[in-house]
Amino acid sequence: GNSVTQMEGPVTLSEEAFLTINCTYTATGYPSLFWYVQYPGEGLQLLLKATKADDKGSNKGFEATYRKETTSFHLEKGSVQVSDSAVYFCALSDQSGNQFYFGTGTSLTVIP
Amino acid sequence: SAVISQKPSRDICQRGTSLTIQCQVDSQVTMMFWYRQQPGQSLTLIATANQGSEATYESGFVIDKFPISRPNLTFSTLTVSNMSPEDSSIYLCSVDPSYGYTFGSGTRLTVV
Numbered sequence: 001g002n003s004v005t006q007m008e009g010p011v012t013l014s015e016e017a018f019l020t021i022n023c024t025y026t027a028t029g030y031p032s033l034f035w036y037v038q039y040p041g042e043g044l045q046l047l048l049k050a051t052k053a054d055d056k057g058s059n060k061g062f063e064a065t066y067r068k069e070t071t072s073f074h075l076e077k078g079s080v081q082v083s084d085s086a087v088y089f090c091a092l093s094d095q096s097g098n099q100f101y102f103g104t105g106t107s108l109t110v111i112p
Numbered sequence: 113s114a115v116i117s118q119k120p121s122r123d124i125c126q127r128g129t130s131l132t133i134q135c136q137v138d139s140q141v142t143m144m145f146w147y148r149q150q151p152g153q154s155l156t157l158i159a160t161a162n163q164g165s166e167a168t169y170e171s172g173f174v175i176d177k178f179p180i181s182r183p184n185l186t187f188s189t190l191t192v193s194n195m196s197p198e199d200s201s202i203y204l205c206s207v208d209p210s211y212g213y214t215f216g217s218g219t220r221l222t223v224v
Contacts, residue, residue, distance in 0.1 A: 100147075
């Protein structure tokens with residue numbers, strides 16, 4: 001079946017530090033991969049996505065590359081800001097495109 | 113991408129009562145999805161709603177507890193019935209991924 005395994009948190013970083021949140025997946029066929037962000041008290045926002053192997057999704061300084069050989073989609077940012085404090089969810093959409101499978105979420109706190 | 117308006121954004125309800133959550137989409141979409149996010153947890157799919165047919169429920173969710181309506185291609189409601197404190201969660205709707213992988217802003221429900 002389809003599943004997503006995500007690095008557990010919480011993660012606390014100083015401002016301008018480098019961020020990596022690991023995500024690996026199990027899926028049949030060719031899923032699409034996503035990172036969503038949830039700011040305190042808000043709903044989910046799509047951060048970035050990649051729909052095929054070797055694609056790199058990027059947005060707001062965040063990047064993730066779809067690695068089929070390692071079944072991974074790690075989220076990275078070179079220099080985090082306090083405003084990046086949120087919960088980050090890795091997700092996949094199955095080949096039918098009709099259902100999402102979410103990781104458990106990683107809480108990130110960035111301190112000044 | 114489709115824009116989804118979800119309401120209410122939050123509510124505090126007495127146990128034993130019911131709450132209906134609405135999602136309005138600015139496009140005509142084939143499929144709508146309802147998810148639950150329990151405190152500190154990831155998202156779990158409750159059901160898939162197609163216009164003109166009965167909703168399809170995931171394991172662990174039943175129609176009597178979570179009745180869903182889908183009267184047209186732009187609107188859906190989820191009712192949380194006979195609520196207990198265990199129903200305290202964030203409920204989110206989403207649409208057919210071909211419309212942009214977006215989610216509603218969520219309804220934060222607290223049952224007291």
